[in-house]
Amino acid sequence: MSMGYVLLIPLLPALAFAVLAPMPRTVRTRLVPLAVGAVLGSLALSVAAFLAVWPGGHVGEPTWQGAVTIAHVGDRALSLGLALEPVSAIMLLVVAVVGAAVQVYSLGYMHREERIGWYYAALSLFTAAMLALVLSDNFLGLFMAWEVMGLCSYLLIGFWHEQEAPRLASIKAFLTTKVGDLGFMLALAVVYAEVGAFDFATVLHHDWSAGTATLVALLMLFGAMGKSAQFPLHVWLPDAMAGPTPASALIHAATMVAAGVFLVVRALPIFEASGVALTITLWVGLVTALLAGLLAMVQHDIKKVLAYSTISQLGFMFIALGAGGSTAALYHLVTHAYFKSLLFLGAGVIIHAAHTQDMREMGGLAKKLPVTSLAFASGSLALAGIVPFSGFWSKDEILTVLLHEHQYAAFGIALLAAFITAFYVARLWFRVFTAPTQQVGLHEGHRSMLAPMAVLAAITAVVGFFGPTLGEFLGHEIPWPALGTAAISTAAAVAGIAFGWWVYGRTTSVVNTQAIKQRFPHAYGVLTNKYYFDLTYGYFVVGGYTALARGLATFDGSIVDGVVNGAARLWRSLASVGWLFDGRVIDGAVNGAASAVRAAGARMRTLQTGSVRGYQTLVAGAVVLLVIWILVKGA
Amino acid sequence: MSQTLPTVAFYLLAFAALYGAISMMSTRNVVHATVWLLEVMLATAGIYLALGAEFLALVQVLVYAGAVAVLTLFTVMLTLRRREDAVRPFPVAWGSLAMAALFTGGVLLALNGFCSVPTGMPATAPGLEDFGRELFTTWMVPFEIASLVLLAALIGAVWWTGGDDR
Amino acid sequence: MTVGLPHLLTLSAMLFGIGLYGALSRKNAVHVMMSLELMANAVNLNLVAFSRFVTPEAMTGQFFAVFSMVVSAAEIGLGLGLVLAIYRRKRSVELDAMQELKG
Numbered sequence: 001m002s003m004g005y006v007l008l009i010p011l012l013p014a015l016a017f018a019v020l021a022p023m024p025r026t027v028r029t030r031l032v033p034l035a036v037g038a039v040l041g042s043l044a045l046s047v048a049a050f051l052a053v054w055p056g057g058h059v060g061e062p063t064w065q066g067a068v069t070i071a072h073v074g075d076r077a078l079s080l081g082l083a084l085e086p087v088s089a090i091m092l093l094v095v096a097v098v099g100a101a102v103q104v105y106s107l108g109y110m111h112r113e114e115r116i117g118w119y120y121a122a123l124s125l126f127t128a129a130m131l132a133l134v135l136s137d138n139f140l141g142l143f144m145a146w147e148v149m150g151l152c153s154y155l156l157i158g159f160w161h162e163q164e165a166p167r168l169a170s171i172k173a174f175l176t177t178k179v180g181d182l183g184f185m186l187a188l189a190v191v192y193a194e195v196g197a198f199d200f201a202t203v204l205h206h207d208w209s210a211g212t213a214t215l216v217a218l219l220m221l222f223g224a225m226g227k228s229a230q231f232p233l234h235v236w237l238p239d240a241m242a243g244p245t246p247a248s249a250l251i252h253a254a255t256m257v258a259a260g261v262f263l264v265v266r267a268l269p270i271f272e273a274s275g276v277a278l279t280i281t282l283w284v285g286l287v288t289a290l291l292a293g294l295l296a297m298v299q300h301d302i303k304k305v306l307a308y309s310t311i312s313q314l315g316f317m318f319i320a321l322g323a324g325g326s327t328a329a330l331y332h333l334v335t336h337a338y339f340k341s342l343l344f345l346g347a348g349v350i351i352h353a354a355h356t357q358d359m360r361e362m363g364g365l366a367k368k369l370p371v372t373s374l375a376f377a378s379g380s381l382a383l384a385g386i387v388p389f390s391g392f393w394s395k396d397e398i399l400t401v402l403l404h405e406h407q408y409a410a411f412g413i414a415l416l417a418a419f420i421t422a423f424y425v426a427r428l429w430f431r432v433f434t435a436p437t438q439q440v441g442l443h444e445g446h447r448s449m450l451a452p453m454a455v456l457a458a459i460t461a462v463v464g465f466f467g468p469t470l471g472e473f474l475g476h477e478i479p480w481p482a483l484g485t486a487a488i489s490t491a492a493a494v495a496g497i498a499f500g501w502w503v504y505g506r507t508t509s510v511v512n513t514q515a516i517k518q519r520f521p522h523a524y525g526v527l528t529n530k531y532y533f534d535l536t537y538g539y540f541v542v543g544g545y546t547a548l549a550r551g552l553a554t555f556d557g558s559i560v561d562g563v564v565n566g567a568a569r570l571w572r573s574l575a576s577v578g579w580l581f582d583g584r585v586i587d588g589a590v591n592g593a594a595s596a597v598r599a600a601g602a603r604m605r606t607l608q609t610g611s612v613r614g615y616q617t618l619v620a621g622a623v624v625l626l627v628i629w630i631l632v633k634g635a
Numbered sequence: 636m637s638q639t640l641p642t643v644a645f646y647l648l649a650f651a652a653l654y655g656a657i658s659m660m661s662t663r664n665v666v667h668a669t670v671w672l673l674e675v676m677l678a679t680a681g682i683y684l685a686l687g688a689e690f691l692a693l694v695q696v697l698v699y700a701g702a703v704a705v706l707t708l709f710t711v712m713l714t715l716r717r718r719e720d721a722v723r724p725f726p727v728a729w730g731s732l733a734m735a736a737l738f739t740g741g742v743l744l745a746l747n748g749f750c751s752v753p754t755g756m757p758a759t760a761p762g763l764e765d766f767g768r769e770l771f772t773t774w775m776v777p778f779e780i781a782s783l784v785l786l787a788a789l790i791g792a793v794w795w796t797g798g799d800d801r
Numbered sequence: 802m803t804v805g806l807p808h809l810l811t812l813s814a815m816l817f818g819i820g821l822y823g824a825l826s827r828k829n830a831v832h833v834m835m836s837l838e839l840m841a842n843a844v845n846l847n848l849v850a851f852s853r854f855v856t857p858e859a860m861t862g863q864f865f866a867v868f869s870m871v872v873s874a875a876e877i878g879l880g881l882g883l884v885l886a887i888y889r890r891k892r893s894v895e896l897d898a899m900q901e902l903k904g
Contacts, residue, residue: 158712161712161715167712170712171709171712171713174705611896611897612896613825613828613896613897616824616825616833617730617731617734617825620734620735620738620821620824620825621734623738624734624737624738624741627738627741627742627745628737628741630741630745631741631744631745634745641804642804645804645808646804649808649812652812652816653812653815653816653819656815656816656819656820656839657819659819659823659835659839660819660822660823660836665829665831665832668832668835669835672835672838672839675816675839675842676842679842679845679846682809682812682846682849683846683849686809686849686850686853687853688849688852688853688863688866690863690867691845691849691863691866691867691870694867694870695845695870698870698874699838699842699870702874703838703874703877706877706878706881707831707834707835707877707881710831710881710884710885711831713885713888714831714884714885714888714894727826728822728825728826730825731821731822731825731826732822732826734821734822734825735818735819735821735822735825736818738817738818738821739814739815739817739818739821742814742817742818743811743814746807746810746811746814761857761858761860765860766860766863769859769860769864770864770867774864777864777868781867781868781871781872784871784872784875785871785874785875787875788874788875788876788878788879789878791879791882792878792879792881792882793882795879795882795883795885795886796882796885796886
């Protein structure tokens with residue numbers, strides 16, 4: 001059977017974008033079903049492609065491959081190709097399912113938006129880029145898709161660009177990820193200089209020396225840290241929550257932020273050749289998982305809690321990668337994509353119903369939104385790591401890898417992060433769903449919003465049981481969790497939830513954070529100020545630049561002015577000698593000339609209108625005259 | 636011996652460039668105009684590629700599509716306070732149109748006078764390597780001066796846009 | 802039918818004309834800058850076309866185009882910097898608002 005339809009998987013949403021984007025707004029709005037249809041088509045083809053690979057596919061042996069040469073640069077051919085193999089097949093399924101769920105959900109969520117057509121165009125382009133990224137068989141194609149996703153992320157964060165916050169957030173996200181992208185780009189330059197090719201097979205089987213491998217791996221890690229919002233490049237993701245919630249679910253929870261992890265998964269042999277880079281990856285993940293988890297504990301905005309939680313969970317994936325467990329990282333990526341997008345979609349329904357994102361103003365939603373709260377419970381339990389929901393299995397797999405690699409310190413920190421995760425999940429749950437009702441007239445979301453959530457919730461509930469199958473597919477063993485590890489992690493999760501209940505769920509009144517704030521003023525201040533990261537960047541990067549400018553101004557004032565003044569003084573003393581010779585004749589001549597100039601100036605100043613457009617017209621007119629003159633002369 | 640440009644590719648790219656340029660002038664939204672400018676730049680890069688100027692095509696994408704378009708978008712976003720500032724009707728400026736038409740017509744007429752220009756493309760097209768060698772030997776000094784120009788522009792731009800205390 | 806130098810020059814002239822119209826008619830400074838870029842782009846296209854057809858070996862036109870790109874990159878950077886600086890002072894990027902040089 002011909003497998004050419006794999007090409008259509010990213011092409012369908014791309015075509016939807018190409019059709020929607022140039023249309024006027026009213027036509028675009030009518031064409032929205034086309035975009036949804038395209039992504040559903042991609043989903044169907046993705047399922048078909050997955051079934052063609054599974055079972056029987058092997059990592060590194062593409063079931064289908066296609067490449068096209070786009071240009072010859074010098075004597076080298078630049079080609080872009082797609083390859084279908086187990087890793088890309090699994091990722092296809094994840095991206096297509098979440099992408100389709102989000103697009104269907106958005107029909108309900110965004111139906112009042114005037115620019116819904118543009119929203120769907122950007123979403124389609126993003127989906128196309130992400131599908132191309134996971135299918136790409138070379139680093140160059142991956143990088144191009146990566147950049148397109150960055151653009152779409154920027155466009156979607158700034159979707160409500162008539163407001164100040166989304167606009168600034170979109171610029172911040174773009175610039176921060178660009179800092180990381182620079183690392184990725186340099187890594188590609190080094191790869192090309194060293195290997196002379198970009199395709200995975202050649203690059204990964206290259207005989208890497210430890211030094212070069214470390215350089216490439218660290219540069220790539222930097223790129224991945226920017227995209228996956230890892231410490232210290234995490235500052236953009238919480239702000240990115242200013243965008244529409246379904247877009248956050250797709251881009252900033254499930255797919256784009258996971259692209260960094262995916263890059264490291266792809267390039268892991270280079271990291272392994274280096275060794276040092278693996279250790280650094282591990283610690284970046286540990287620090288991020290812990291610090292972002294702590295930050296999630298003090299946020300009041302429901303979306304920001306989820307954003308910090310995403311950062312923290314991505315940290316878990318980096319931990320797994322740092323310990324060399326690419327399969328465990330991929331496993332957690334898959335489960336996290338499903339349950340976190342589910343949580344975001346649930347948050348969207350809650351925000352629609354409650355008309356606020358502040359959890360302090362919510363409460364008692366469990367009775368008002370029964371379907372949403374059920375789905376949200378599935379996602380929350382998965383995030384907290386409670387058996388049998390998906391997060392439990394993948395988190396346990398990461399912990400198992402750490403134990404297996406004898407990384408006991410890392411194991412401890414990861415366990416602590418898991419405890420914190422369970423705590424903030426409980427905090428969110430008890431505050432939003434069980435605290436006393438504060439609002440009246442809440443209503444459940446539309447069917448088109450609930451159906452995708454139900455699908456995702458079902459996946460979240462059962463996908464964990466497929467861990468060993470997945471491991472077999474990827475050529476690595478994923479065992480059922482050992483009883484000891486499972487007991488420890490479950491104990492941590494249950495303890496976290498219990499502690500959360502003790503603080504937030506126990507009393508009948510809404511918890512007064514004032515009390516906590518007063519008891520631990522210092523720690524609370526550090527957390528609510530997000531470890532002063534934004535302030536530090538503001539102070540050192542922006543402030544340093546201002547200081548430089550001020551220094552230049554001082555230089556200007558003291559030295560340049562000094563030279564100018566000195567020259568003036570010298571001139572004045574010369575003049576004071578010269579005034580003796582300054583007779584009546586010279587004066588008269590000078591005055592006469594001056595008044596002549598003044599009279600001419602009075603005429604000329606009418607030409608100086610100060611109007612920029614007037615000047616432009618003058619210059620253009622002169623050029624046109626010149627052309628006519630050339631024509632006449634030439635004829 | 637001469638060869639020709641791929642005709643279909645050229646007409647497609649030329650159409651894309653002209654369509655983008657006209658759309659850029661006719662759209663009411665300055666953000667859309669930026670995107671259309673980007674499209675024109677990409678189409679031009681394609682024509683460069685067809686003309687065998689690979690390096691220029693790459694630089695075109697990097698500088699125009701990458702830097703200039705993004706810079707313009709940022710400026711638009713930073714200088715827009717209201718949506719009304721972005722979207723507004725542009726009446727056709729007949730005077731400007733006449734002047735531009737006069738100019739274009741004049742140039743096209745002048746072009747007809749140069750019938751002696753070759754229509755066939757010379758077969759030899761030096762590759763990227765020759766280009767690089769030439770750039771760093773014959774054009775070494777201008778190249779270095781260009782880098783100084785860019786540095787000066789960078790410092791100047793930073794100086795102008797910097798702090799509120801000036 | 803073959804595509805030769807005249808076709809490229811025609812395209813370039815038309816792009817330049819469209820850019821000229823934009824530069825003359827727009828009131829928004831950013832829009833004017835963009836039109837200027839369009840004109841510079843048309844000129845570069847001209848240079849590259851001549852280079853390919855007239856001096857294919859020496860590639861003189863291509864080098865000119867490279868330097869022309871450097872200049873227009875510097876120009877757009879400085880120009881947009883100026884626009885931002887003016888925006889700070891006047892809260893507007895309208896060309897008609899800039900009349901300080903009136904004599």
